[in-house]
Amino acid sequence: MTAWLSFVAIGVLASLAGALWRVWRGPAPADRMMAAQLVGTGGVAVLILLAAVQDWAALDVAVALALLAALAAVGFVKAGTPDGAGDPEEEAPPADMQLSAMTPDAAAQVGRTRRDPDRRRGDG
Amino acid sequence: MTAALGLALDAALCALILGVALAVVAGRGVFRAVVFFIVYGLLAAVAWVRLDAVNVALAEAAIGAGLTGVLLLAAHGRLRRAEAAQDLAHGMPWSAALAGGALAAALGWAWFEMPIPVEPGPELAEALPRAGVGNPVTAVLLNFRAWDTLLESIVLLAALIGVWMLAREGDWREPLGRPQHARPGGVMAGFGRVLPPVGLLVGVWLVWAGADHPGGAFQGGTVLAAVGLVAVLAGVIRPPWIGAPLWQGALVLGPAVFLLAGIAGAVLAGGFLTLPEGFAKPAIVTIEVALTVSIAVTLAFLVLGPPEAEGAG
Numbered sequence: 001m002t003a004w005l006s007f008v009a010i011g012v013l014a015s016l017a018g019a020l021w022r023v024w025r026g027p028a029p030a031d032r033m034m035a036a037q038l039v040g041t042g043g044v045a046v047l048i049l050l051a052a053v054q055d056w057a058a059l060d061v062a063v064a065l066a067l068l069a070a071l072a073a074v075g076f077v078k079a080g081t082p083d084g085a086g087d088p089e090e091e092a093p094p095a096d097m098q099l100s101a102m103t104p105d106a107a108a109q110v111g112r113t114r115r116d117p118d119r120r121r122g123d124g
Numbered sequence: 125m126t127a128a129l130g131l132a133l134d135a136a137l138c139a140l141i142l143g144v145a146l147a148v149v150a151g152r153g154v155f156r157a158v159v160f161f162i163v164y165g166l167l168a169a170v171a172w173v174r175l176d177a178v179n180v181a182l183a184e185a186a187i188g189a190g191l192t193g194v195l196l197l198a199a200h201g202r203l204r205r206a207e208a209a210q211d212l213a214h215g216m217p218w219s220a221a222l223a224g225g226a227l228a229a230a231l232g233w234a235w236f237e238m239p240i241p242v243e244p245g246p247e248l249a250e251a252l253p254r255a256g257v258g259n260p261v262t263a264v265l266l267n268f269r270a271w272d273t274l275l276e277s278i279v280l281l282a283a284l285i286g287v288w289m290l291a292r293e294g295d296w297r298e299p300l301g302r303p304q305h306a307r308p309g310g311v312m313a314g315f316g317r318v319l320p321p322v323g324l325l326v327g328v329w330l331v332w333a334g335a336d337h338p339g340g341a342f343q344g345g346t347v348l349a350a351v352g353l354v355a356v357l358a359g360v361i362r363p364p365w366i367g368a369p370l371w372q373g374a375l376v377l378g379p380a381v382f383l384l385a386g387i388a389g390a391v392l393a394g395g396f397l398t399l400p401e402g403f404a405k406p407a408i409v410t411i412e413v414a415l416t417v418s419i420a421v422t423l424a425f426l427v428l429g430p431p432e433a434e435g436a437g
Contacts, residue, residue, distance in 0.1 A: 006129040013136045020140070023159050024147060032159040040189065043166045050173050057338045058173045060330060061181045064343070065169060067323055068190030068350050072162050074315065074357055075194035078304075079201025087306035087313075087359075 002053050009049040016042045033076045040069030134174060141167050149224070158200050162193040178338035179261045182330065186346035194353065195427055256404025258336035265340070266408045270397040274386065277379045277415060280422050284375070288366060291430035300363040301428035304356060316358020323351025331416045335405070341378075341412045345419030352424045363428055371421060378418030382411050 019042065022035035047062035077088055144167060148160045165188020172181035248260060248268075255263035265273045306312040327348035334340030355361045364371045385407055386397040393400040399407050 003126045003129050006126065006133050010129070010133050010136050013133070013140060016140060017143075020144065020147070020163065023156070023163060024151065026156065029155050032156060036159045036162050039163045040166055043170055046170055047173060050170070054173070055176065055178060057178045058181070060333070060337075060339060061169060061173055061178060061185050063326055064182055064330070064347055065166065065185045065189060067319070067326055067347065068186055069166070070315075070319070071190045071350055071354060072193035072197065074312065074354055075197040077312070078357055079197045079204075082205075083302070084198065084201045084205060085302040085304045087310055089307040089310040089312065090305065 005049050005053050009046050009053070012042050012045050012049070029076070029080070033073065037069060037073060040065065040072075044069070137167065137171055137174060141171060149221075154200055154203070158193075158196045161196065162189060165189045165192060179259075179340065179343070182338060182343040183346065186343060186350060190350040191346065191353075191423060191427055194357075254401050254404070255408075256399065256401070257408055259334060259338065259340070261338070262334050262340050262408065262412075266411055267399055267404060270382075270386070270399075273415075274379065274382045274397070277382060277418065280419065281375060281379065284422050284426055287426055288430050291366075291432075295431040295433045297365050297367070298431040298433045299365055300425055300431050301356070302432050304359050306357075306359040312358045313360065316355045316360040320351040320355045320360075323347055323354075327351070327416075327420070331412055334412060335409060341415040342419055345416040346423060348416065348420035349423035349427070352420065353427055356424070356428065363425075365431065374417050374421045375425075376418065378411075378415035381414035385411055 016039050019035045019038040023032045023039070026032050044062050044066045047058055047065060051058035051062065078084065078086070081088060081090075141164070144160055144164045148157050148164060151157060151160065165184060168188060169181045169185040172178070172184055248264070251268065252258075252260055252263055255267045257263050257267075306316070327344045329344075330339035330347060331341060331344035332339075334344065352361075356363050366372075385399070389398040389400070390396040
């Protein structure tokens, strides 16, 4: 059983190499960040397997990692907003502009400008 | 068979860590290096588990994959907005490479020169039953070598004061960090309400479990700081200003309780920071809880940074 679990852990680790290739390649910052999140998910899987192989206390590490890996994603979307403190779901100027109060054309316009940052190649 | 598979697992892990470390320093692009560094922290946590150092793995997971990532991503975003995130010109920054290589060589030499420690140490095994707690790491940190831990908790506070020195005079009474905002009812605001309760539970568990299992004040405090940051970033709670009395109290609670316990030890027991055998467990748990509060608040404030009013660069 232990051998089998170790074997699966090696397999999961090997699959992480694919995610790492995506972090290297990009091209958009969001691609790299999502790949890092994938590594986080794989890391949690490896830790759960190691917990079964070695020491169940390692399960706490898996829980902490699962909880905190998402923090980087929050930091990433924050840093991508114009003032670095916003939310991509907000309208472009944080002053209370509501989508519902606009004409459909204006709303579509806001939608387009909001999507623009995702397409930017960044520095990567 | 099992041993061979364990070796293969370690080899795969080492290859990944070395590859990621190379990608951090060798690849061009600041953002790519930041993302690789986050991945590096994650893999390092797995490596610590492989080495049976679950306490260190917990700290690495919380600091490396959690707080450092947010800090670096925010720094990169700020540099990009200031249009300062210019990538280095082609070619190698030789002086930095040389300094880094020399440091790595020195550390490697030290590692080979050091005598192999006798684990877990006969003195520790003999003294552990008198420490009041079952986790040897906690016993060393809070009983046998409490002096180090006390000073470390004060160092953390000094670092925070250093960061606050960067505040501009006019921002002094503003809330810490930049004013965070998110769309009410949006994904981020919802995330900021869902994650913190779960994190609170895990953080408190890590502190409580730290007495007899891996965990402790630093690990639990880091998790609490991280989920508190999520709530702040999502605009759910507003950070206080520097002079808020309750928060200042939280910052000094840990070192203060630690110092008081040390003085009580000097008066009642053998000497400063000596915990009498019968009271060791309650004393350690009390110090741990107080330290957790201070560590969580200090780390969260460190990541938030000095107060910056609206419109600051």
